[in-house]
Amino acid sequence: MSSMSTRHILLGLLASGPSHGYDLKRRHDERFPQARPLAYGQVYTTLQRLVRDGLAEVEGTESDGGPERTAYRTTEEGTRELTRWAAQIAPPAPFVTNEIFAKVVVSILSGGDPAAYLRAQRAAHMARMRELTAVKTAPGADLATVLSADYALNHLDADLRWMTTTAARLTTLTAEVDAA
Amino acid sequence: MTNGDTTEPLLAAHQLVKAHGRTPALRGASVELRAGEILAVTGASGSGKSTLLHCLAGIVRPDGGSVTYAGQRLDRLPEKRLSELRRTDFGVVFQFGQLIPELTALDNVALPLMLAGAGRAEARARAAEWLERFGVLGQEDLRPGEMSGGQAQRAALARALVTGPKAVFADEPTGALDSLAGEQVMTALAHTAREAGTAVLLVTHDAQVAAYADREIQLRDGVVAPAEVTA
Ligand SMILES: Nc1ncnc2c1ncn2[C@@H]1O[C@H](COP(=O)(O)OP(=O)(O)OP(=O)(O)O)[C@@H](O)[C@H]1O
Ligand SMILES: [Mg+2]
Numbered sequence: 001m002s003s004m005s006t007r008h009i010l011l012g013l014l015a016s017g018p019s020h021g022y023d024l025k026r027r028h029d030e031r032f033p034q035a036r037p038l039a040y041g042q043v044y045t046t047l048q049r050l051v052r053d054g055l056a057e058v059e060g061t062e063s064d065g066g067p068e069r070t071a072y073r074t075t076e077e078g079t080r081e082l083t084r085w086a087a088q089i090a091p092p093a094p095f096v097t098n099e100i101f102a103k104v105v106v107s108i109l110s111g112g113d114p115a116a117y118l119r120a121q122r123a124a125h126m127a128r129m130r131e132l133t134a135v136k137t138a139p140g141a142d143l144a145t146v147l148s149a150d151y152a153l154n155h156l157d158a159d160l161r162w163m164t165t166t167a168a169r170l171t172t173l174t175a176e177v178d179a180a
Numbered sequence: 181m182t183n184g185d186t187t188e189p190l191l192a193a194h195q196l197v198k199a200h201g202r203t204p205a206l207r208g209a210s211v212e213l214r215a216g217e218i219l220a221v222t223g224a225s226g227s228g229k230s231t232l233l234h235c236l237a238g239i240v241r242p243d244g245g246s247v248t249y250a251g252q253r254l255d256r257l258p259e260k261r262l263s264e265l266r267r268t269d270f271g272v273v274f275q276f277g278q279l280i281p282e283l284t285a286l287d288n289v290a291l292p293l294m295l296a297g298a299g300r301a302e303a304r305a306r307a308a309e310w311l312e313r314f315g316v317l318g319q320e321d322l323r324p325g326e327m328s329g330g331q332a333q334r335a336a337l338a339r340a341l342v343t344g345p346k347a348v349f350a351d352e353p354t355g356a357l358d359s360l361a362g363e364q365v366m367t368a369l370a371h372t373a374r375e376a377g378t379a380v381l382l383v384t385h386d387a388q389v390a391a392y393a394d395r396e397i398q399l400r401d402g403v404v405a406p407a408e409v410t411a
Contacts, residue, residue: 119405129391137367137392153388160387168224 006038006046011055011074011082018059018073021047034132034148047072055081100159104166118167125156125163132156190215190250190379191236191347197244198231205231206242207402213347216377218370220390223399229383230275230351232399236381237272237349238262249347267295271340275351275383278336279324285311285335286320292343310338313368315361329356334365341372347379348372354389366392 013019013027021043028038050056055078059071074082100121107114135141136149189212198206205228213219213236221229234240235247238254247254249269254262266272271292279288289307294300311317314334324332333356340348350369354362370392373380382393390396398405 123407126387126391126396129387130393133388133391137370153391157387 006042007050007055008082008085010043010046010050011078012086014056014072014074015079015082018071020069020071022069024072031144032148033142033145034135034152050078054078098159100163108170115167115170118163118170122160122163125160129153129156187214188251189213191381192248193232193236193242193245194248195245196232196235196242196247198228198235198240198242200231204402206235206245208245209399209402209404210245211236211397211404213379213381215346215379216373217395218373218380218382218393220393220396221381221383221399222385222387222390222396223405225385227399228402229399231402233349233351233381233383237270237347238266239272267292268343269346271343271345271348273333273336273340273348273350273353275355279332279339281324284321284323285316285327285331288324288335289338289342292339296343307338307342310342311335314338315364330358330361333357334361337365337369341369341378344376345378347381349381351383352385353382354384354386359388362386362389 009028009032010024013024013031019027021040024047025038025040025043028043029035047056051058051072054075056072056074059073061068061070063069103117104114106112107117132149132153136146136153141149191213193209193211196206196209198204207228209228209232211219211221211232221232223229231240235242235255238247238249238257242255245255249265254265257265279285280291283291286304286307289310290300290303293303293306298306308317308320311320311334314337316331316334316338319327319331319335322331324335327335333353337350337353340350348369353369354365357365366389369380369382372378380393382389384390397407
């Protein structure tokens with residue numbers, strides 16, 4: 001799954017012209033500033049798979065006196081594949097799996113304290129949201145940074161809303177059990 | 181209370197109790213607000229957020245507990261002194277608007293300055309600056325009835341900030357705004373707090389808005405929930 005998107009992201013970066021591995025890594029990390037940085041080894045193996053599958057090819061090798069660097073370019077098939085992938089709808093939440101959700105369910109099943117867990121998780125989420133808001137509103141923040149901070153903020157916000165609703169449901173349930 | 185901060189709070193409420201008729205709204209809520217600090221107040225509907233804001237802003241007198249502002253007991257101040265202090269030191273944005281319907285957006289914002297003694301031209305010029313900061317310049321001649329909910333909300337914020345208050349009390353100031361307008365308003369508000377040292381009490385149910393604050397307290401049934409320690 002994640003290697004599939006790395007493939008397409010590299011194809012996307014190659015769309016603006018031939019590039020070698022190190023350059024692709026650097027541009028990836030610039031475009032996706034809050035993502036985990038790409039490992040150079042992963043760039044290299046992904047490029048080799050793209051070549052194997054006919055989606056990219058070697059443009060040439062230069063050495064400049066230093067170590068040899070191989071530049072890659074996209075193929076026609078690579079361009080077609082990129083267009084197809086970019087327009088393809090991502091399945092909207094086909095499976096509901098998430099660590100927070102799992103912890104709450106397990107906590108309920110095992111007679112733990114899901115409400116206490118939810119409060120602590122909320123505090124951690126809020127702290128991260130404050131960090132991201134500071135990053136996003138810092139003077140001179142570039143578009144890639146703003147977009148990625150927005151993306152993370154909206155997802156954390158969605159978690160929080162689910163957590164708030166769940167905490168309220170748990171309170172209601174407890175009150176009903178206590179009253180019975 | 182916050183990271184061992186030893187400076188005196190600008191505003192401190194201790195064990196506030198308030199009932200509306202027989203409905204308890206606050207049942208021993210304590211909170212501190214420092215100069216330049218933005219404090220988010222969150223909590224379920226009916227948990228007492230607006231009541232807390234009204235007590236802190238000196239709009240409602242608590243039934244019990246104390247509110248101390250810059251060393252003086254607000255809850256014991258005579259009405260005349262209290263309203264004078266509200267005018268000079270506080271800016272309030274109510275949850276349900278409260279612009280003056282007969283006045284244009286510009287005059288609504290200029291009014292507090294004129295009440296403080298500014299001339300009409302100067303008041304209107306400064307009012308226009310604040311409307312611009314909140315992204316509603318161009319609507320300054322509209323009356324509240326002709327403004328969208330979000331425009332009225334931003335005009336109300338401009339009115340609360342135009343006099344350069346020491347503390348601003350904002351009750352759901354972004355409730356009617358889309359996310360980009362909300363971002364513009366919050367950025368301007370946070371900037372003002374940082375630059376001018378204005379303390380901001382921000383009631384909101386929106387976590388993305390609360391994330392502009394330095395910290396958050398949560399109300400539960402009229403009391404402040406204990407802070408969580410994040411690892
Ligand atoms: N003027 C009033 N008369 C009677 N009861 C009131 C009045 N104002 C508030 N209450 C009650 O006091 C409690 C706290 O209300 P408050 O408006 O402070 O809540 P809130 O947290 O601001 O809610 P919301 O998120 O819905 O704005 C509620 O139970 C409410 O019904
Ligand atoms: Mg309210």
